[in-house]
Amino acid sequence: MERHEPPLSTQRLFRMVVLDIDGTLLDPSDVVRPVVRAAIAECRQLGVPVALATGRRLCATRPVLAELGLPLPLVLVNGALVWDAEREEALAERPLARQALARALAEAEREGLGALALRGLASGERLVLVTDPLPALPEFERELLPRTGELDRLPAAAVVDLPDVLTIDLFGPERALRRATARLARAGLPVYHHGPFELIPALPRWVANVHAPGVSKASGVEILARRFGLTLEDVLAVGDGENDLPLLRRAGLGVAMGNAPDYVRAQADAVVRGHDEDGVAEALERFVLEPWRRARSLA
Template sequence: MTPVSWRPRLIALDIDGTITRVGQEEVAPAVRAAIHRAIDHGAHVVLSTGRSLIGTRPVVDDLELRGTTAICSNGAVWWDTSSREVVRQVAFDARPTVELLRELFPGAVFATEVTGEGNRSLGRFPEGDLWGVVREVDVAELTAEPTSRLVMRWIDRTPEEVSLRLTDVSLGDVAWWVDHGEPWLTVAPTGVSKGSALELLRAELGVAESDTLAIGDGHNDVEMLRWAAHGVAMGQAPATVQEVADAVTGTVLEDGAAAVLDRWFAA
């Protein structure tokens, strides 16, 4: 239980399901106001998302965030919101993982991120799944260059089916997460997560470990919630995510993130 007098200096916010409805770009007015009150009090507000950079930029612009870093692709891409430049990027060879996943998931579609531009895709994703320019390619071109983010969607299946198929399977030297709402798998470079990226950023900013707050709702937020001195899960988060959090707030439809921030940055 954090003391009432405590106030976070570094605030990490997931996007989808936390400050926006999934796949949307506009932040609810109550959440927007709470974020800006935190900034006005001197807090570092960092968007920490599984989205690619091109999917993150509209939310940064909607919030008019400047002077901070956006952590994209689950920690693999850092974007300076003032210079609007990538300041850190980690990539990996996705070819071995794609080969294994194609055997495990017949009929699945895949995409590798082209940072700041869009994606190369093997197969066609449903409309709205991918941000930016999407260019369909063959498997050789899909993995011809290292990428910061590989995603897979198993069409007409469930997240539970994806997770079950991956039970006791090693995807090699990578990090990965299954979405809790869609049959969607995200793969990142080994050792990269929202939590690991935020720890590096915290050290760079000179913020104490005890002055960190994180809010999220997905399996890819678990490392971030554990990293924070005070981790808060959204009300619609799966039970396994809520279990690792220090507290649970309302759902995204209830502006749960605003309720958390208002505890320390009330109007």
């Protein structure tokens, strides 16, 4: 695996750490390894706050916080929700406006794609399966209902009027999905592709998240950074996916995991080992802990 060394100008003291969860913080067994946990704890002991930035919703992220035993700040749903886990309150929520919802669902209808909407906190993060005129997805109902316990069904015309949709997830064959998302991106809507739908691997469907204009992990982290009196230049960010790229590009140092796709690694400032080899611990040791120890020894 290639290793990118950041330029000397980036060998500085980062004052905030932001970690992606899936494929980054969690190993292939979906657990946080002890060495990663220890590196996070040492960052916090040095006074460097650690936050998580993920495409997950809040209820799916709480188990990760419980495993860590830490009330870390959260950027959720790719930046559509920013959450203060210590105070248990939202710092920002960025739903799609009616026009954006209508455009996303029109593109889904045009390409014969399925759609799933995620509503905000006031609605209990409810999932809505978008129906008529979009295609029925009975396999989604069979798989998602037992997993989530909640799944509403609404026609597209009713979904357009919902005031709190944080993301529309589109599902379909890759070529059809990319035709739709290319048009949505040209219309100014952020789109993040995730490849095949992981919850139902047998389905020949890809998934993409569509958000309100300006929503990204970078925009969410910027809100958190300001609360600490910092900017994105003070942030070390680690991730592995397409939805991490806006943050990796704008952070003071963007670090890609070794398990990230080639196009993600190519756009990062540095590359570390994969999540099967404690890559997060390597990133924190090289770019945060070692510089802070050196600075303290010289003080």
